[in-house]
Amino acid sequence: xxxxxxxxxxxxxxxxxxxxxxxxxxxxxxxxxxxxxxxxxxxxxxxxxxxxxxxxxxxxxxxxxxxxxxxxxxxxxxxxxxxxxxxxxxxxxxxxxxxxxxxxxxxxxxxxxxxxxxxxxxxxxxxxxxxxxxxxxxxxxxxxx
Amino acid sequence: xxxxxxxxxxxxxxxxxxxxxxxxxxxxxxxxxxxxxxxxxxxxxxxxxxxxxxxxxxxxxxxxxxxxxxxxxxxxxxxxxxxxxxxxxxxxxxxxxxxxxxxxxxxxxxxxxxxxxxxxxxxxxxxxxxxxxxxxxxxxxxxxxxxxxxxxxxxxxxxxxxxxxxxxxxxxxxxxxxxxxxxxxxxxxxxxxxxxxxxxxxxxxxxxxxxxxxxxxxxxxxxxxxxxxxxxxxxxxxxxxxxxxxxxxxxxxxxxxxxxxxxxxxxxxxxxxxxxxxxxxxx
Numbered sequence: 001x002x003x004x005x006x007x008x009x010x011x012x013x014x015x016x017x018x019x020x021x022x023x024x025x026x027x028x029x030x031x032x033x034x035x036x037x038x039x040x041x042x043x044x045x046x047x048x049x050x051x052x053x054x055x056x057x058x059x060x061x062x063x064x065x066x067x068x069x070x071x072x073x074x075x076x077x078x079x080x081x082x083x084x085x086x087x088x089x090x091x092x093x094x095x096x097x098x099x100x101x102x103x104x105x106x107x108x109x110x111x112x113x114x115x116x117x118x119x120x121x122x123x124x125x126x127x128x129x130x131x132x133x134x135x136x137x138x139x140x141x142x143x144x145x
Numbered sequence: 146x147x148x149x150x151x152x153x154x155x156x157x158x159x160x161x162x163x164x165x166x167x168x169x170x171x172x173x174x175x176x177x178x179x180x181x182x183x184x185x186x187x188x189x190x191x192x193x194x195x196x197x198x199x200x201x202x203x204x205x206x207x208x209x210x211x212x213x214x215x216x217x218x219x220x221x222x223x224x225x226x227x228x229x230x231x232x233x234x235x236x237x238x239x240x241x242x243x244x245x246x247x248x249x250x251x252x253x254x255x256x257x258x259x260x261x262x263x264x265x266x267x268x269x270x271x272x273x274x275x276x277x278x279x280x281x282x283x284x285x286x287x288x289x290x291x292x293x294x295x296x297x298x299x300x301x302x303x304x305x306x307x308x309x310x311x312x313x314x315x316x317x318x319x320x321x322x323x324x325x326x327x328x329x330x331x332x333x334x335x336x337x338x339x340x341x342x343x344x345x346x347x348x349x350x351x352x353x354x355x356x357x358x359x360x361x362x363x364x365x366x367x368x369x370x371x372x373x374x375x376x377x378x379x380x381x382x383x384x385x386x387x388x389x390x391x392x393x394x395x396x397x398x399x400x401x402x403x404x405x406x407x408x409x410x411x412x413x414x415x416x417x418x419x420x421x422x423x424x425x426x427x428x
Contacts, residue, residue, distance in 0.1 A: 102358070104189030106200070107318045108334065112189060114278050114358040117199075118331075118345045134356060136257060138279040145184045145278060145358050 062125045069135070070097050071128045092124040099140035101131055114145065148428045149371055152229035152243050153236055160248045163229065164264050166222040167364055168271045175218050180276040180361040182410070183211070187358060190318035194400070195409070200319040201401045202312070202391060203408055204330050205377045206418035208370045210411050213424065215367060227425065230371035233347050234300045239288045249365055251286075258285035258353045265364060277359045284363060287352030295338045298331075298346045306343055307376070310384045312391045317401045324391075325380050329373060344373050375427045381419065389419045 061074045076093035092111075094101045102114040103124055110120035115131035155163070170176045186198035186207070197203045198211075216228050236243055244251045250263020260283065265272040267283030274282050289295060306328035313324035319332035331345030341349045347369045348355045354362040381389050393404045402408045404416045 104187075105191030107190040107316065107320050109191065116356050117187060117358060117360070118341060118349050118356065135279065138257075138281050140279055141277070142280075145181075145276060 064125075066129050066132050069132045071095070071125070071132065073124045073128060094124055094128050096128065096132060096135070096140055099142060100144040101128060101140060102144045103127055115140075146423065147227050147425050149227045149375070149425055150229050150428050152231050152248075152368055153241075154428070155229055155248075157247060159226075162223055163219075163226045164248065166219045166226045168264060169222040170215075170218045171272065177275045179211075179215055179218075180359055183361045184276065184358045186410075190320075195402070196318075196400060197402055197408055199330065200332065202317050202326055203402045203415060204326055205373070206390065206413075206415040207408060209374050209377070209418050209421065210408070210413055212367065212370055212374060214411075216425075228367045228371045230375050230427065231365065231368035232372055233297045233350075233369070234303055237297045243365075243368070249368075252288040253284075253286040253353050255291075257281075257283075258287045260284045260286055260353075274354070274359070274362050277354065277362060278357045285353030286355070286363065289350055290352055295341065295346070295350055297350050298343045302346075303343060303376070307380060307383065310387050312388055314391070317392060329376060329380075344369065378421070378427065390415045 061072075063070075063072045065071070071094070073092055073094040076091055091105070092103050094103055094113075104112045104114075104117075106112060106120050108120075110122055111124050111127040112118070112120050113127045113131040115134050119130060121127040121130055150159075167176075183198065188194055188196040188198070188200075190196055190200040198207045201207075212228055219226050219228070231243060239252050243249055244263075246263050248263065250260050250265050253260050259281075260266045261268070263269070265284050267273065272284055274284060306325055309323065309325045309328055311324045313326040314321050319327065319330075320334070321327040329343050331342035333340055333342055348360060351363065351365060354360060355366065360366050381387075390404050392401070395403065402415060405414050407414060408418075
């Protein structure tokens with residue numbers, strides 16, 4: 001890695017010309033967007049990610065053996081939901097050798113697993129394979145954390 | 146008022162006291178409560194619900210309060226200890242004294258990543274993992290990910306975050322391209338090793354438990370976060386004219402906590418977390 005280079009996609013390093021006015025404009029924009037969403041629409045249904053329509057069209061349920069581990073994934077409606085915080089498992093139910101692998105969704109549409117919180121993957125299957133890579137010989141717990 | 150020291154400056158006696166207090170907190174069952182709390186509050190910004198601990202502006206105040214809670218538990222055992230910080234731009238070696246036999250112990254072995262030395266090795270009998278992602282009861286580390294090597298963040302990479310005089314920016318999550326918070330937390334749209342920065346990159350470098358939901362199981366978690374906390378203080382001093390926390394007001398439909406809103410689970414406001422000089426200082 002070359003020292004001092006900014007990460008891809010984050011623009012040049014150095015002082016930024018973000019003015020207070022720009023920030024205020026952004027704040028107002030977000031506030032207006034939030035204001036026009038009826039409160040009822042936010043209650044009683046799963047959060048729907050803007051990229052879900054695209055993902056739904058291309059990504060199906062999966063089942064495979066990867067590095068000797070049995071991976072399964074099915075679009076879920078939150079059967080693995082961690083209800084105490086309203087977290088919805090990225091709306092996928094994924095298992096490795098029958099044990100639940102909790103997935104999280106990132107705002108860019110990618111997926112993280114509870115085994116690896118820092119590397120995100122474009123699909124639930126890729127996230128499950130990444131988790132297997134990190135698991136080595138270990139078994140997931142019978143019940144997810 | 147007490148002082149948090151650089152871990153490299155601790156005497157052998159100070160290390161011993163710190164480790165003893167830590168093991169006592171573990172014995173009492175309190176340590177695993179901190180592990181569970183961190184698991185519960187790790188929420189993805191693409192899932193529903195409010196996020197406070199990660200991928201959110203409150204990444205810094207949330208972990209500041211989390212550190213204070215943990216430090217309180219340590220100090221109820223021994224009022225003379227505090228959480229040391231690890232400057233990973235300086236102490237970058239797997240053989241640093243940080244990983245010594247009398248402190249945090251060393252790397253995991255290659256076969257199963259099990260930590261074999263120091264007070265937190267499974268064989269010591271003091272540190273069984275109760276709240277892990279896997280069934281394994283032993284602490285694991287995988288320094289530098291040997292199968293696909295990665296370094297700790299450099300001074301230049303940290304400087305890239307410190308150069309941003311804006312605290313945070315919309316959309317206030319892991320995709321915010323402007324702002325100190327996301328650059329220090331370390332989410333980028335980069336590929337390969339450049340996708341990890343600063344705080345996140347440290348979790349990745351240590352590996353094993355530090356990589357996943359149960360990262361608090363590795364005591365180095367606190368050393369990393371004490372340094373991150375110190376960096377927030379330094380940033381605040383460097384940019385006295387910048388808002389020390391954003392967003393200041395109503396935004397993001399309740400999914401992030403603004404300056405004067407109560408932050409779960411402690412109900413403290415970010416505005417009350419900005420100054421810490423009355424509680425502790427960094428040496």
